[in-house]
Amino acid sequence: MSFYKEHFLLMGCAIILWTNVYASGTQAATKSAQIYNFAQYVRWSKQTKTITFCVAGNKTVFDQLNTRIKTTKAIKSRLLTVKMVATQSQLSKCSVLYVDKGNALIPQAKKLREVLTVSNQKRFAKDVGIIEFIAKNQFCINHIRAKNQGVSLQGKLLRLAKECQ
């Protein structure tokens, strides 16, 4: 009887673990897709020849983005690159920065210019960044900060965004 209990528990744990892993992967895919879509609704300056997606704290998102840019190599004639960042010095070349929840680079987002900052950290848009994932497929945008940091967003994106809390 305990054998079946153990196995059941093990199997249950395995299912939970798989479910968490799967859910984590799915969320990462969604996030990477949306991050990529956000980049399409930014009015990039003419000097920007390459759009660099920087990912901090989430390897899965990095991988998803990396996979996508292998098929989609450019946005509006601008080449795409993806890299993992961990330090402040690595942020200077970023065009789009995704900082995963709890990452130490979150406060740095407030200092950056002409970088579209995105995070799933609560109050990120309100406190330091521009776009914040607030639920599945939903996001909010701090349009004032975006303007202040030199990031020009298209109205279509703004119409999709929810109000930041």
Added chain:
Amino acid sequence: MGFQDLSIRHKLTTIILFTSLFVLILSSSAFMVNNLWVLNNTMEKNLEVQANIIKVNITPFLQFNEAEDAADILKGLEANVDVVLAQVYKENHLFATYMRKDLAQFGLIAAPNDYKLTSSRQYLQYAQPILSPNYEELGALVVMLDRQALYQRIQHYIMISLVIIFVSGLIALILSAYLQYIITRPILALVEITRQISHYKNYSVRASSNSKDELGILVSGFNTMLSAIQERDEQLQKHRSELEITVTKRTQELKKVNQQLTYQAYHDALTHLPNRALFIKRTEQAINHAQINQEMLAILFIDLDRFKYINDTLGHTAGDYLLQQVAKRLLACTHAPEDTVARLGGDEFTLLLRHLQSPTDAALIANKVLRIFAKPLKYNEHELYSTPSIGISIYPKDGIDVVALMKTADAGMYRAKQQGRNQYCFYTENNDVATVSRLRMENKLRQALEQNEFDVWYQPRYAMPSHKIVGAEALLRWHSPELKSVPPSEFIPLAEDIGLIVPLGEWVLRRACEENCFWRTMDDCPPLHVSVNLSARQFVQEDLLSTIANVIEETQMNPERLELELTESLIMPNAEDTIETLRGLKKLGIQISMDDFGTGYSSLSYLKRFPIDTVKIDQSFIRDIHEDMDDKALVTAIIAMAHSLKLGVVAEGVETTEQLDFLNQYQCDYVQGYLFGRPMPAEQFRELLSHSAIHPRVEFAD
């Protein structure tokens, strides 16, 4: 009833109406088609534009999977009631949709990814891909329009067009009616005037028109034509009046002429006596009357003896005078008006005697006629004697109709002539034989010349005392196939009576001349004369000289070799005219001899005056020259007298050597007779001439 049969006003109305309707229908159709084409294009463009707007607006929602927002965008199409369906597909799955509320279920007419404009009878579908800002295909947008609006618009246009066409047609009808009224009013006025003119024949009427257009010109031309017709009508009336006057005048003249002609048709112009036609008519009436009343009638057929002789010798004037006087005398012998005296023609008269008691009454009248004719008629210095030969036929004994009575009276007249003339004879049945015989010969004689039954024979004439042949006398012979040889003494007087002697005499003259010309061509033939007898009737022909001259010219006859023989009875009565004719003949170079000298008046003084070359002593004196001392004395006197007048002498009928010796003794110049040769055919005479050339002196026949 075809278009051609319509009046001008209906034609005009029809033409204008149909033209207007045709133009309206054509223009309306063109306008409608154009509008529908524009409408359809606009609908398609609008669909494209709306789809593009939707596509642009819906792209972020599709990109960020905001299906509800995308549906809200599609719902904005409600404002366009024509949009029945709008759908957004993402990765071949329906992402958002909009369907008009009144539709429960609806399907596409083409696949969502069939990116083009597709149309069915009722719907129009437009599909377009939805692209991300980076031109990645996110999905597809499909919008469908209901074309019902287009059809409603078409119906609307058709209704409007029909109304316009109907209203325009109505206006065109009213306008065309007014137009045809303007155009046809003057024409109808002209028609009315034409009708009035043709009905009342009043050509003074004129049409009025103030317009200067074609109708004005037509009215002006019509009036000009009326003026011409009026003028011509007036002239026609004038001419008609003149014609009526002329016709009346001519009718009167014709009536008068007709009366004259009627009178002439029934009366003899010379004597004014009834002619044959009127005589027959009256005789028929008399016969009818006599038949009813059992009366006796008589017809006296009168022929004047010696009339032809008087007419031929003294001329037509004397003859006409004689006939007029005879008419008067006959009228004096009868009882007018019941008896009728008529002139049938020539010297033939008839008397119709009515109410006779017996044939003796007719004999009394005949005697009266004979007595009254015994008195001579004075004509200039001449005393004309003309006795009648009268034949009498009695109705009903000798005939019961006009023809029979005339025929029997005629037969009686011939009997009277045969019996010595100057007498009357009642018709007896024996008369018919003589009359028929005479008529038969007359008919044959008329045909004989045409049928070449006549021949010319020649009796030689010899010179004395040499007995050499010097010529021949041409003598006419008639060999009738039916009557055989007819003696000249029978047919020549008949030929003179019926006038055939003129052409017959000319024929003899021509033949004689031709024969004489032939003689000239014969070897060793001496120059010969040919003598031809000329009848009294020929001698008085006005064209005698020209006829003879023509014959001489045509036959190449030497006129000096031609001798014409005239009887002294022919030339004596009208001596002055005779001398003129004889001088004319002499001018032609012709020899003239006096035939039968001694038998007639024998006025010796005439012999001196007449240009005669030869006298021919009648054979009756020669025949008894040895037995009758008077004849001997007469012959010697004639020869002596002729010689003293330097005329030649020919003795006819020399038959014996004694006669020849006598004539030779008294130096007669020429002889002819059976002693030397009988009359013979031309061929025989030619043989005689040939023989004479070898033996110049004649051998007397036994």
